[in-house]
Amino acid sequence: MEYRSTRGDGTIHGFASTLLAGLAPDGGLFVPDRIDPLEESTLSGFVGADYATVARDLISLFAAPDIEPATVADSVERALGNFTHPAIAPHRQLDQDRWLLELFHGPTLAFKDYALQFVGELVERQLAREGRHATVICATSGDTGAAAAAAFAGRENISVVVLHPAGRVSEVQRRQMTTLTHDNVANFAIDGDFDDCQAMVKALFVDPAAAPLNLTAVNSINWARITCQVAYYAWSSLRLGGGGPVNYIVPTGNFGNILAADVARRLGFPVGRLVLSSNDNDVLPRFFETGRMERRETRQTISPSMDIQVSSNFERALWFASEGDTAAVAEWQRALTEDRAFSVDAATLGRLRERFSAARCTEAEALEEMARTWRETGEMICPHSATAAHAARTLDLDGPVVVAATAHPAKFPDAVRQATGHEPPRPELLEAVMEAPERYREHPADASALRELLLRENRADRSENYQ
Numbered sequence: 441m442e443y444r445s446t447r448g449d450g451t452i453h454g455f456a457s458t459l460l461a462g463l464a465p466d467g468g469l470f471v472p473d474r475i476d477p478l479e480e481s482t483l484s485g486f487v488g489a490d491y492a493t494v495a496r497d498l499i500s501l502f503a504a505p506d507i508e509p510a511t512v513a514d515s516v517e518r519a520l521g522n523f524t525h526p527a528i529a530p531h532r533q534l535d536q537d538r539w540l541l542e543l544f545h546g547p548t549l550a551f552k553d554y555a556l557q558f559v560g561e562l563v564e565r566q567l568a569r570e571g572r573h574a575t576v577i578c579a580t581s582g583d584t585g586a587a588a589a590a591a592f593a594g595r596e597n598i599s600v601v602v603l604h605p606a607g608r609v610s611e612v613q614r615r616q617m618t619t620l621t622h623d624n625v626a627n628f629a630i631d632g633d634f635d636d637c638q639a640m641v642k643a644l645f646v647d648p649a650a651a652p653l654n655l656t657a658v659n660s661i662n663w664a665r666i667t668c669q670v671a672y673y674a675w676s677s678l679r680l681g682g683g684g685p686v687n688y689i690v691p692t693g694n695f696g697n698i699l700a701a702d703v704a705r706r707l708g709f710p711v712g713r714l715v716l717s718s719n720d721n722d723v724l725p726r727f728f729e730t731g732r733m734e735r736r737e738t739r740q741t742i743s744p745s746m747d748i749q750v751s752s753n754f755e756r757a758l759w760f761a762s763e764g765d766t767a768a769v770a771e772w773q774r775a776l777t778e779d780r781a782f783s784v785d786a787a788t789l790g791r792l793r794e795r796f797s798a799a800r801c802t803e804a805e806a807l808e809e810m811a812r813t814w815r816e817t818g819e820m821i822c823p824h825s826a827t828a829a830h831a832a833r834t835l836d837l838d839g840p841v842v843v844a845a846t847a848h849p850a851k852f853p854d855a856v857r858q859a860t861g862h863e864p865p866r867p868e869l870l871e872a873v874m875e876a877p878e879r880y881r882e883h884p885a886d887a888s889a890l891r892e893l894l895l896r897e898n899r900a901d902r903s904e905n906y907q
């Protein structure tokens with residue numbers, strides 16, 4: 441497939457450049473030229489297929505012709521080899537019509553692994569092929585950083601820099617990033633919130649002085665990550681739908697996960713209604729009510745991976761909904777950065793509402809939902825998944841309703857304990873993480889200061905290589 445920017449600089453890019461560049465040259469996001477529905481026969485060929493087959497074929501579709509199917513297949517196989525459940529993304533039935541889709545069976549226990557394990561493989565291969573070094577930089581509200589650090593630790597030709605908002609990620613999340621012992625991983629606790637971290641990454645990307653770092657973004661704005669996530673919606677909808685549409689409720693922050701569900705639907709998989717759930721940071725529900733996107737102060741909640749006021753991938757949804765009006769998208773994004781708000785026209789809002797609904801869930805409702813799910817089904821769910829479970833129970837949707845369970849409850853033991861009175865069982869792979877020493881540096885929310893620091897260390901690294 442070919443990719444262009446949502447903001448209209450017009451240049452055409454292959455999958456490999458979307459993989460390594462992350463962001464389009466004009467600051468926009470890469471979008472495929474078009475997404476056509478698959479042939480009936482292709483879709484029916486997926487019925488009953490295992491996860492690896494669906495993932496391999498769908499990723500190949502987006503990665504061609506840049507990346508050969510054999511390379512995709514090999515990378516998928518290696519990536520999925522690091523998952524602990526044989527079904528990769530198993531369903532668990534909650535009641536007659538509601539299921540959990542468990543997206544936490546990867547190395548860091550959140551759905552980010554489903555894309556990043558694969559992206560880690562592919563980026564390493566691509567850099568080796570191009571004979572260059574790159575710095576993977578990522579801002580994290582908790583789970584992306586852990587998943588990226590795990591995916592890139594110890595890989596050739598890659599340094600990983602992870603920025604997390606100091607004191608605003610859970611202890612387990614922080615420890616998963618900071619206890620890695622590989623020299624190519626650098627963690628920074630930024631004095632600010634997630635949006636500050638994300639703004640620093642974006643600033644470094646457009647900063648010519650940062651060019652020697654060869655920055656690569658693996659935030660959820662990276663298109664390759666979205667393509668990997670399409671796989672579990674495609675696979676799940678065929679498993680559960682029996683031909684009819686399956687509704688998904690997705691705990692949402694940066695809008696990457698739910699966008700992948702929309703892509704699966706565009707490809708013709710039986711995906712029904714898509715509902716995003718949010719916590720007290722309800723910027724998206726407010727947008728769906730009014731057509732006005734307005735950033736407010738980020739509130740700290742028990743679901744930190746959704747404590748976001750700037751939902752980066754929403755830019756792609758706006759591009760689709762405005763039918764590729766790149767000038768409008770560029771203007772909305774400018775206004776969001778400079779004026780902290782924008783409003784869309786009625787036609788764009790109408791098209792967005794046809795595809796998505798939004799539900800909010802307060803802190804108290806999330807805790808109550810965790811308690812109720814535990815009481816009624818014996819399942820412990822994480823506080824993010826709880827926002828979606830709450831919507832699943834309170835909304836009136838026809839057909840099966842699937843709650844995307846985006847993280848393992850053991851990543852958020854305090855919230856689980858508060859809600860259920862019980863300690864979530866700790867998976868074996870967290871034991872070492874809770875014991876090991878941590879390595880991270882504190883840093884102000886200042887992109888140019890970080891650039892200078894990284895450049896100094898980058899040079900030091902390189903000169904060591906020449907000794």
Ligand SMILES: *Cc1c(COP(=O)(O)O)cnc(C)c1O
Binds near residue numbers: 551696697847
């Ligand atoms: C990242 C994350 C989310 C938000 O997903 P987006 O793709 O950013 O919308 C929700 N829940 C958990 C547990 C996460 O790690």
